[in-house]
Amino acid sequence: MVRSRDPLIIEKVLGLLSYIYGNAIIERLKGMDIEIDYNKLTGRIRHVYINGELAFTSRASDGYLLPTSAGIKYVDNEVIINDEAVKYVSKGMSVIVKSVLDVKNSAPGSEVVIKDSKGTPIALGRLLLSLDEIKSLKRGIAVKVRKVLKFEKT
Incomplete structure (x- = not known):
């Protein structure tokens, strides 16, 4: 598992979150410190950290990003x-x-x-x-x- 702040990976995650939860989530996350845990071999996203807190975790069956108790404040x-x-x-x-x-x-x-x-x-x-x-x-x-x-x- 690799933790990254790569802008391309973050853009991919923001696109996925926008698709799942609507475009308003991008505005809420603008300017925040976003880190992504992903599998180096498969490239599959596992966790999304916002300002150091685990905000979203990936469902293993389909890669859908599910909010955690810290991530609900970003979801409408x-x-x-x-x-x-x-x-x-x-x-x-x-x-x-x-x-x-x-x-x-x-x-x-x-x-x-x-x-x-x-x-x-x-x-x-x-x-x-x-x-x-x-x-x-x-x-x-x-x-x-x-x-x-x-x-x-x-």
Whole structure:
């Protein structure tokens, strides 16, 4: 594994992040210290560090860059859930359609930050349904939780 600040590799990573999370992420990362861990033999990106913190990690199956708990502040994709569902999601349970209040900047299959109604990040997960499908269904799973974040209760 090699850690690099090579501008060509950083440009490649920014292009990938822009494709996955939208062009706004490039503006947020402008002027920040970005380092990339990649496999020297295959050239495959493994980790993205922003200002020394691990912000994104690569999914082994497809190379998709997933945000870590430090990387969620750079991502706009979010699902807002009601306060009743927070206790279940914070235990790692999936988000059901009845508990979704809003979906922002996300399409089915994309990685999202699950937030409560106050905007506090609760978990990271994969959106399974579109907002129209969520509104039309009475039951089912809307988001599969991947990682629960540690947060302070207010």
